[in-house]
Amino acid sequence: MSNNVKIGKSDVVTSGLGLGTNKVGGHNLFDNLNDEDGYAVVREALDSGISLLDTAYVYGLGRSEEIIGDVLQDYDRSKVVIATKAAQDPNNDLQINNSPEFLKQAVDDALARLKTDYIDIFYIHFPDENTPKNEAVKALNEVKKTGKIRAIGVSNFSPEQIEEANADGLVDIVEDNYSLVHREAEISEFPYLQANNISFVPFFPLASGLLTGKYGAEEGAKFDQFSADEYYNISQAIEQVRKIAEAKQATVTQVVLAWYLQNPDISVVIPGARTSDQVKSNVSATKVSLTAPEYDQIDQLFQDFK
Ligand SMILES: NC(=O)c1ccc[n+]([C@@H]2O[C@H](COP(=O)([O-])OP(=O)(O)OC[C@H]3O[C@@H](n4cnc5c(N)ncnc54)[C@H](OP(=O)(O)O)[C@@H]3O)[C@@H](O)[C@H]2O)c1
Numbered sequence: 001m002s003n004n005v006k007i008g009k010s011d012v013v014t015s016g017l018g019l020g021t022n023k024v025g026g027h028n029l030f031d032n033l034n035d036e037d038g039y040a041v042v043r044e045a046l047d048s049g050i051s052l053l054d055t056a057y058v059y060g061l062g063r064s065e066e067i068i069g070d071v072l073q074d075y076d077r078s079k080v081v082i083a084t085k086a087a088q089d090p091n092n093d094l095q096i097n098n099s100p101e102f103l104k105q106a107v108d109d110a111l112a113r114l115k116t117d118y119i120d121i122f123y124i125h126f127p128d129e130n131t132p133k134n135e136a137v138k139a140l141n142e143v144k145k146t147g148k149i150r151a152i153g154v155s156n157f158s159p160e161q162i163e164e165a166n167a168d169g170l171v172d173i174v175e176d177n178y179s180l181v182h183r184e185a186e187i188s189e190f191p192y193l194q195a196n197n198i199s200f201v202p203f204f205p206l207a208s209g210l211l212t213g214k215y216g217a218e219e220g221a222k223f224d225q226f227s228a229d230e231y232y233n234i235s236q237a238i239e240q241v242r243k244i245a246e247a248k249q250a251t252v253t254q255v256v257l258a259w260y261l262q263n264p265d266i267s268v269v270i271p272g273a274r275t276s277d278q279v280k281s282n283v284s285a286t287k288v289s290l291t292a293p294e295y296d297q298i299d300q301l302f303q304d305f306k
Pocket of ligand 1: 019020021022023054055125155156175176202203204205206207208209210212214253270271272273274275277278279281282
């Protein structure tokens with residue numbers, strides 16, 4: 001896997017395909033998870049050449065970070081890019097907190113769970129109501145100067161909040177909801193991010209599994225953010241993607257991931273996985289190459305979601 005993505009103004013470099021780990025230890029968020037699968041997912045990713053692991057305190061209230069920390073002991077730390085996030089205060093009912101004191105403590109707590117002495121990318125997971133956004137980022141910049149974190153990110157910030165956070169030019173990366181069926185960021189965020197050398201990482205790139213093509217026409221109720229008409233249109237578009245995939249002996253998921261990997265607006269794509277077999281299959285997306293007409297066709301198929 002090529003190592004060619006630079007994160008914002010930082011010196012963090014990673015490959016374009018990462019791993020989302022909210023199903024690694026994320027027992028508070030998803031049913032029927034077991035730690036054994038979580039360990040296997042992380043190992044499979046690192047064995048396959050994935051470098052960036054996207055985690056957060058709130059995935060299992062530290063459990064995802066702990067599992068990653070355990071696995072890291074068997075790998076070359078310098079080849080792994082760890083991205084984690086904090087904002088939910090463990091000592092205050094998970095209330096969102098961006099105060100400098102909270103963020104500094106959150107970095108130390110994450111370092112302990114990850115059993116490492118630096119975090120490559122540290123995100124403020126959600127904005128709070130009170131802390132000026134640039135003050136929160138400045139606090140993280142102080143931490144950055146100590147070497148405990150290498151790049152600063154924000155997540156779930158509105159476009160205005162991103163601009164406020166980046167008032168001193170210190171934000172390296174933004175992580176937000178984006179996929180072929182959720183494309184508002186193309187208009188609301190991408191122009192500002194590009195103009196300010198800020199990387200973009202989409203979360204829910206597979207729309208929580210919908211864009212794997214594994215759900216049938218009758219399963220629309222699982223995705224209630226879409227109307228029945230929208231779900232029908234998405235299903236139709238996915239069938240067109242399936243045709244492209246079959247011609248390449250690839251899966252729908254791999255073609256969707258290949259589209260993100262070829263999209264210059266996207267820095268790293270972090271599909272989540274429940275099993276190591278999903279990771280294995282998703283890694284093969286790096287071998288799928290879309291022609292310009294195929295890339296454009298997929299873009300057009302999902303035009304309505306811009
Ligand atoms: N910053 C934030 O606030 C935020 C919010 C959400 C997520 N995230 C991050 O973004 C990552 C990605 O989002 P996500 O994991 O929620 O959703 P996603 O990447 O859109 O979908 C991942 C899910 O799709 C299914 N899947 C993946 N590969 C598959 C394959 N090859 N075949 C069949 N099914 C497959 C799995 O679920 P099933 O097996 O259960 O179907 C997997 O958990 C997360 O893991 C997390 O790191 C961040």
